[in-house]
Amino acid sequence: xxxxxxxxxxxxxxxLCIGVGCEQITxxxxxxxxxxxxxxxxxxxxxxxxxxAVVLVRLIDTAATATARTxxxxxxxxxxxxxxxxxxxxxxxxxxxxxxxxxxxxxxxxRADDALLSHGLNLEARVSFGGRVxxxxxxxxxxxxxxxxxxxxxxxxxxxx
Numbered sequence: 001x002x003x004x005x006x007x008x009x010x011x012x013x014x015x016l017c018i019g020v021g022c023e024q025i026t027x028x029x030x031x032x033x034x035x036x037x038x039x040x041x042x043x044x045x046x047x048x049x050x051x052x053a054v055v056l057v058r059l060i061d062t063a064a065t066a067t068a069r070t071x072x073x074x075x076x077x078x079x080x081x082x083x084x085x086x087x088x089x090x091x092x093x094x095x096x097x098x099x100x101x102x103x104x105x106x107x108x109x110x111r112a113d114d115a116l117l118s119h120g121l122n123l124e125a126r127v128s129f130g131g132r133v134x135x136x137x138x139x140x141x142x143x144x145x146x147x148x149x150x151x152x153x154x155x156x157x158x159x160x161x
Contacts, residue, residue: 033113037092037143039152041125043102043135051099053129057106057154058093059143060122091121099129106154117145125154133159 041055049055092110112121122140126133135156143152 031114031145033111034109035112035148036107036109037123037148037152038105038107039123039154041104041106041127042153042155043104043127044155044157045102048101049099049104049127050129053097053099053127055096055104055106055125055127056093057096057108057123057125059091059108059110060088060124061091061112061116062088062122063119088122112148114145117143117148120144123152123154125156126159127156135159 037059041057043049091112092108094106094108096104096106106125121143123143124137124140125135126137127135136159137154138157139155141152141154
């Protein structure tokens with residue numbers, strides 16, 4: 001009789017441990033994948049941009065291309081490997097035309113779930129006028145789950161460097 005009580009007590013303790021372990025499972029949904037990012041492109045100098053200036057701001061996912069390349073390289077024979085795009089995935093962009101100030105506001109609508117933002121995205125900008133790219137992003141501005149709703153400042157530097 002003592003042995004059967006022991007096994008009953010052991011089984012009860014095991015069930016309680018399993019129940020406590022299940023408390024840690026979260027089943028909440030992530031954030032809305034339809035998102036908007038805002039900010040300002042900061043162009044060095046104090047001279048106003050000329051009237052033919054074009055500012056292009058893009059939100060890109062560089063990790064998606066690397067992941068696809070790795071998967072294709074590891075899973076298929078050389079002859080069967082698909083030709084992949086070499087550029088990053090553009091999640092959204094805005095083109096702003098016209099001259100004016102050296103602080104150019106932007107607003108980009110994009111789609112990204114929490115998992116995509118958790119590995120980080122990049123903001124980049126280019127400023128063109130006179131038929132040439134004059135300024136570009138040298139250091140990308142990282143967009144993550146923690147700062148996706150904050151306004152972002154994207155600095156550009158002279159492209160002639």
